Amino acid sequence: MTAWNIRPIASALWRNRTGALLVAVQIAIGLAVLVNAIYVVKQRVELIGRPTGMDTANMIWVASAGFAKDYDYEATWREDIAVLRGMPGVKAASLFSNIPLSGGGSSTGYQARPGEVSPKETIPGNKYDVDEAAIAALGVKLVAGRPFEASEILPPSETFEDAPQAIVTKTFAKKLFPGDENFLGKTFYNGLSEPTVIVGVMEHMQGAWVGWDDLENVVLFPRQKNGPTSIYLVRTEPGQRDAIMRDIEAKLGGSNPDRLLRWVRPFDYFIDQSYLRDRNMAIFLVSVTTALLAITALGIFGLATFNVSTRIRQIGTRRAVGARRMDIVRHFLVENWMVTTAGIVAGCGAALGIGYWISVEYELPRLDLYFLVGGVLAIWLIGLAAALQPARRASTISPAVASRTV
Amino acid sequence: MFGYYLELAFRNLKRNPGLTALMIGAIALGIAVCVMTLTMYRAMSGNPIWWKNDVLYAVTMDFWDPQEPYWDDYPDLPPEQLTYRDATAVYASAIPKRKVIMHKAVGIVSVDGQQAKPERTPTRVTTKDFFAMFDVPFQYGGTWTDAADSGPEPVIVLSRKLNEKLFGGANSVGRRIRWNDNEFRVIGVRDHWMPLPTFYDVNNGPLEDPEDAYIPFGWSVALELESAGNMNGWKPEDIKNYQQLLNSENTWIQMWVELPDEATRDRFQGFIDNYSQEQKQAGRYQRPLNNRLTRPDQWLEDNQVVGNDDRVLVGLAFAFLAVCLLNTVGLLLAKFLNHAPITGVRRALGASRKQIFLQHLVEVGVISSIGAMLGLALGGLLLLGIRALYTFDPTESAGTQAIAQVDVTSVITALALAFFATIAAGLYPAWRIGRIPPASYLKAQ
Numbered sequence: 001m002t003a004w005n006i007r008p009i010a011s012a013l014w015r016n017r018t019g020a021l022l023v024a025v026q027i028a029i030g031l032a033v034l035v036n037a038i039y040v041v042k043q044r045v046e047l048i049g050r051p052t053g054m055d056t057a058n059m060i061w062v063a064s065a066g067f068a069k070d071y072d073y074e075a076t077w078r079e080d081i082a083v084l085r086g087m088p089g090v091k092a093a094s095l096f097s098n099i100p101l102s103g104g105g106s107s108t109g110y111q112a113r114p115g116e117v118s119p120k121e122t123i124p125g126n127k128y129d130v131d132e133a134a135i136a137a138l139g140v141k142l143v144a145g146r147p148f149e150a151s152e153i154l155p156p157s158e159t160f161e162d163a164p165q166a167i168v169t170k171t172f173a174k175k176l177f178p179g180d181e182n183f184l185g186k187t188f189y190n191g192l193s194e195p196t197v198i199v200g201v202m203e204h205m206q207g208a209w210v211g212w213d214d215l216e217n218v219v220l221f222p223r224q225k226n227g228p229t230s231i232y233l234v235r236t237e238p239g240q241r242d243a244i245m246r247d248i249e250a251k252l253g254g255s256n257p258d259r260l261l262r263w264v265r266p267f268d269y270f271i272d273q274s275y276l277r278d279r280n281m282a283i284f285l286v287s288v289t290t291a292l293l294a295i296t297a298l299g300i301f302g303l304a305t306f307n308v309s310t311r312i313r314q315i316g317t318r319r320a321v322g323a324r325r326m327d328i329v330r331h332f333l334v335e336n337w338m339v340t341t342a343g344i345v346a347g348c349g350a351a352l353g354i355g356y357w358i359s360v361e362y363e364l365p366r367l368d369l370y371f372l373v374g375g376v377l378a379i380w381l382i383g384l385a386a387a388l389q390p391a392r393r394a395s396t397i398s399p400a401v402a403s404r405t406v
Numbered sequence: 407m408f409g410y411y412l413e414l415a416f417r418n419l420k421r422n423p424g425l426t427a428l429m430i431g432a433i434a435l436g437i438a439v440c441v442m443t444l445t446m447y448r449a450m451s452g453n454p455i456w457w458k459n460d461v462l463y464a465v466t467m468d469f470w471d472p473q474e475p476y477w478d479d480y481p482d483l484p485p486e487q488l489t490y491r492d493a494t495a496v497y498a499s500a501i502p503k504r505k506v507i508m509h510k511a512v513g514i515v516s517v518d519g520q521q522a523k524p525e526r527t528p529t530r531v532t533t534k535d536f537f538a539m540f541d542v543p544f545q546y547g548g549t550w551t552d553a554a555d556s557g558p559e560p561v562i563v564l565s566r567k568l569n570e571k572l573f574g575g576a577n578s579v580g581r582r583i584r585w586n587d588n589e590f591r592v593i594g595v596r597d598h599w600m601p602l603p604t605f606y607d608v609n610n611g612p613l614e615d616p617e618d619a620y621i622p623f624g625w626s627v628a629l630e631l632e633s634a635g636n637m638n639g640w641k642p643e644d645i646k647n648y649q650q651l652l653n654s655e656n657t658w659i660q661m662w663v664e665l666p667d668e669a670t671r672d673r674f675q676g677f678i679d680n681y682s683q684e685q686k687q688a689g690r691y692q693r694p695l696n697n698r699l700t701r702p703d704q705w706l707e708d709n710q711v712v713g714n715d716d717r718v719l720v721g722l723a724f725a726f727l728a729v730c731l732l733n734t735v736g737l738l739l740a741k742f743l744n745h746a747p748i749t750g751v752r753r754a755l756g757a758s759r760k761q762i763f764l765q766h767l768v769e770v771g772v773i774s775s776i777g778a779m780l781g782l783a784l785g786g787l788l789l790l791g792i793r794a795l796y797t798f799d800p801t802e803s804a805g806t807q808a809i810a811q812v813d814v815t816s817v818i819t820a821l822a823l824a825f826f827a828t829i830a831a832g833l834y835p836a837w838r839i840g841r842i843p844p845a846s847y848l849k850a851q
């Protein structure tokens with residue numbers, strides 16, 4: 001006797017094909033959605049989790065806007081920075097032109113040699129005007145060179161001007177000087193062919209726009225931010241960020257009537273905002289996919305229950321002529337497995353089709369086949385689990401039912 | 407007869423409460439998820455000025471780098487903003503019925519003699535037609551004149567929200583306020599206005615609120631204001647002062663025109679093409695001639711206000727609804743076949759196939775109506791959840807409030823979905839049950 005009785009099970013299934021077909025289509029959709037949802041979610045989670053290169057958990061940004069006609073910008077920021085640096089628990093405070101990862105910033109094209117160059121040789125750099133405390137305040141690691149010195153910091157410029165020295169990320173330097181390993185002392189140029197010498201190289205730092213291909217092309221220039229709005233970066237000792245934020249509000253909030261302390265915010269505020277859509281997409285995909293699989297499992301359960309309830313007499317008869325309980329359970333599990341597998345076969349096609357559409361839509365690499373394998377296994381398990389209870393109930397039907405009339 | 411079918415339907419629903427609840431739940435969930443994503447999608451992708459879609463045009467001109475297009479991926483599209491010199495030159499044309507050049511700035515607003523903290527206020531620096539062109543409603547007062555634009559006169563329009571903060575919502579026309587420490591006179595208060603998305607300036611996020619203050623365009627030069635949005639340039643230029651910025655190849659001005667008919671449109675297109683040809687002879691505009699007048703719907707598409715995520719979500723919602731409906735079809739089939747012996751008796755007693763079909767269809771109708779009702783309520787709850795997910799900063803979130811609202815369209819969507827769900831889910835089981843020969847069910851199993 002063939003242990004699995006595939007043929008009679010298949011023919012019984014074929015006689016009631018409508019219900020089975022409906023469930024198979026649900027499984028196909030479920031598989032296609034599951035595989036692609038996990039693929040997109042994984043990609044979003046990786047995007048959000050990329051290393052920033054900075055000590056983001058202990059960083060605070062402060063913005064102050066002067067608005068009065070006789071507002072003294074320089075005196076105000078010098079006093080603010082002195083107050084911030086004097087606060088206990090503050091590791092470093094620095095005057096910054098823009099906030100990384102905030103979606104706002106400035107970028108220009110740089111080149112490795114002066115004069116006219118082709119667009120290919122122009123490397124975009126996201127630039128920041130910073131002061132001598134910047135490296136300490138960002139918590140970035142220098143792999144070569146040194147931080148800026150106080151004597152190098154230039155007065156503010158209204159003119160998008162660069163500076164004679166810069167600290168750049170390794171990524172940016174490598175793009176400018178492909179093939180080189182030592183970037184210290186090298187000179188690069190802006191579009192006006194003004195030279196800048198690299199005095200420091202950061203191992204890693206992310207720039208302003210999280211969706212930008214050149215997110216890690218960052219250039220720091222030793223220059224004071226121009227007025228009348230000042231932005232300060234404050235780095236605290238671990239764990240003291242929130243308390244220090246309250247202190248800053250209290251100390252700077254009322255210190256000067258000619259300006260408005262616009263906000264004091266943790267770095268996470270800007271990072272979360274930049275990734276808000278990605279985070280929401282992930283939450284949404286996970287919840288809808290879970291609901292969809294739950295409903296599919298209910299469908300499988302419903303079909304199995306229905307099949308059992310319409311075949312009580314046949315089951316009784318089979319038991320009466322010698323089928324064991326195991327045989328009945330196996331019958332329904334195999335029947336269900338056949339339906340699930342039919343759905344999975346169709347679902348693989350749909351998953352790949354949707355995967356292709358998503359890869360075009362998002363310009364992502366094609367769906368990884370491991371996801372498909374994982375999805376198939378998951379659906380098999382879900383199908384098995386959903387049919388288990390009805391199959392076991394079927395096995396408890398007494399052989400005596402066979403001889404009873406309804 | 408209908409009343410009797412209805413009674414039968416309710417009786418049958420009560421017979422298998424578990425199965426009934428499953429079916430209603432599946433339909434409700436499917437409809438809720440669809441209502442939620444469609445409402446969001448509509449809010450994001452809708453054309454907020456559809457009634458003027460065939461007369462409003464965004465003006466863009468391609469003066470970009472001869473070596474490289476502005477967009478790597480869309481080489482046909484000119485930059486989305488204009489340079490100051492081009493914007494002011496084209497603005498001089500008398501062809502458009504209405505025309506506006508503008509940019510966004512940020513000002514600190516305070517009122518003398520008031521204790522309230524000064525307000526950081528996103529401000530639109532614009533020519534006077536802005537309000538008439540985009541049908542911006544006024545609560546008090548109105549807009550300024552051409553003379554105020556060029557003067558410029560110190561007049562300001564406030565948003566209803568800012569007017570409530572500064573003046574407790576009273577008619578403040580004629581009151582004085584300070585904008586970046588310059589005295590301005592309130593000339594109007596715009597009423598609640600929330601175009602979604604704020605299409606007129608692509609620097610705005612799609613869910614960003616419109617600005618809270620409006621001042622004449624001439625103040626841009628008078629106060630040497632810079633754009634609070636993106637400023638893009640292609641040409642390395644040594645810009646040392648504001649005048650050089652105005653003459654530079656940097657884009658930061660948005661321009662829209664209202665052209666009432668095709669003839670005017672063609673004339674204005676001719677005018678800007680002519681202008682760029684003149685500039686070409688002067689050494690600018692070295693790219694192929696490409697000046698565009700773009701209607702709002704096309705503009706939204708070109709600027710990709712609707713993200714890929716939104717399209718994927720709508721697809722997902724329909725896949726979800728499909729699964730819910732398939733599920734319901736399966737459950738209905740099982741339920742009807744379970745009752746087949748009763749149906750057999752009714753057939754044997756003389757009920758026609760059509761009557762059996764109609765009776766079961768009524769039953770399906772009852773199930774999906776309840777499902778739709780629950781789905782709509784659930785969709786509303788889900789939208790509240792979405793609002794929480796997208797509300798980043800509760801003080802700056804009118805846009806999210808507006809997307810996450812169940813409105814008439816949502817109700818109609820839910821009802822239409824429920825109707826089609828009935829047809830889709832109910833037809834086959836009702837038809838199938840009607841076709842069963844009565845004799846087979848009168849026999850013992």
